[in-house]
Amino acid sequence: MIGTRKELEADILRLLRKTSTVTTPLPTTRELGERFNLSHVTVARVMKRMVEEKLLWQSKGGRFYSPEAEALLARPQPVGCLIRGINAWASWYPHLMGGVSETCEASGRGMLIHPVNVLLKQERPDARPDYASPKEQQAALQTYMRVHASECAITILDDLWDDEVLARYAREMPSPRMLLRSCAVEGVESAYPDYEQGALLAVSHFLSRGYEKVIVARPFRGYGTVDQIVDAFEKTSSVLGGGDTVKVVELDGNPKNLSWLKAIARSHKRVGIFCPEDNFAVALHENIIAAGYRIPEDVGILAGLGSEMVSDRGFSSLSVNFEQLGRLAASAHPGQLHDRSHLRLELVIGSTT
Secondary structure, three states, X not given: OHHHHHHHHHHHHXXXXXXXXXXOOOOOHHHHHHHHOOOHHHHHHHHHHHHHOOOOEEOOOOOEEOOOHHHHHOOOOOEEEEEEOHHHOOOOHHHHHHHHHHHXXXXXXXXXXXXXXXXXXXXXXXXXXXXXXXXXXXXXXXXXXXXXXXXXXXXXXXXXXXXXXXXXXXXXXXXXXXXXXXXXXXXXEEEOEOHXXXXXXXXXXXXXXXXXXXXXXXXXXXXXXXXXXXXHHHHHHOOOOOXXXXXXXXXXXXXXXXXXXXXXXXXXXXXXXXXXXXXXXXXXXXXXXXXXXXXXXXXXXXXXXXXXXXXOOOOEEEEOOHHHHHHHHHHOOOOOOOOOOOEOOEEEOOOXX
């Protein structure tokens, strides 16, 4: 047996030198057994001894390689990020991705950024956004699944992805995690703030400041995160002050149309307005002042995300810790996130309420 083992070791090392790259595996133990007319059990025993002697390296998948392959193949798999194109990043988006990056660096993982430019197209920050069609989203996901998915341990998903499109790929996608909103697709976990807790904070704040009516100004339809925030406010209206305390107004991408405010202001001395999108909150603020209303005396404004867009202007807002949200999405073990909110929102009181 000793002679057989030494001969087999020599043959294996000769094969190893002929492999095309360091990361090319040796043939399987069964293939080597057939080549050398030995049982695959004998071959496996010899190769495991060679691993102990640092002549070979065995991966978690069971294949045998040159020892140099360990440094290249044994490192943690990267986190894939299926996100909007960088030209469409809002001021809060770098903080969100910074949290993901921080976790990747701490765990020794790389970040595989897969920007999808068609996810969001917007001429101006306060203009109606143009979202990718289901067909465009499907094409982008097919590319990711074909080229990158097998390399990644986790897939971070921008909140703009459509649930129906994701449902076709979620089962094969490596540990998918949705950012900023809950996701109804089986197999996709979510990391998002507690919007109902935030809505309770906001409405309570308006009422404590003497605003008689709370308006939730939805900037546009079709954005799942904004829709979930608005839903949270509608649920809260039945808890505080009766079902008519909160009213949802559709801006339809036009912050200059204030006909709804004029109608409401005729019957209420003070009106509090919550806008879940910071760029539109700033545009509303400018247009309301131009229309002759005093802020915060007549109208109060509370912005929805607390980004630099509003914090630098001294707005009152609900604030999201985007870095923490990104860290959570990238660090949680599969099954740990489930489908529930994970972060509390903070109320930042500024000059607009």
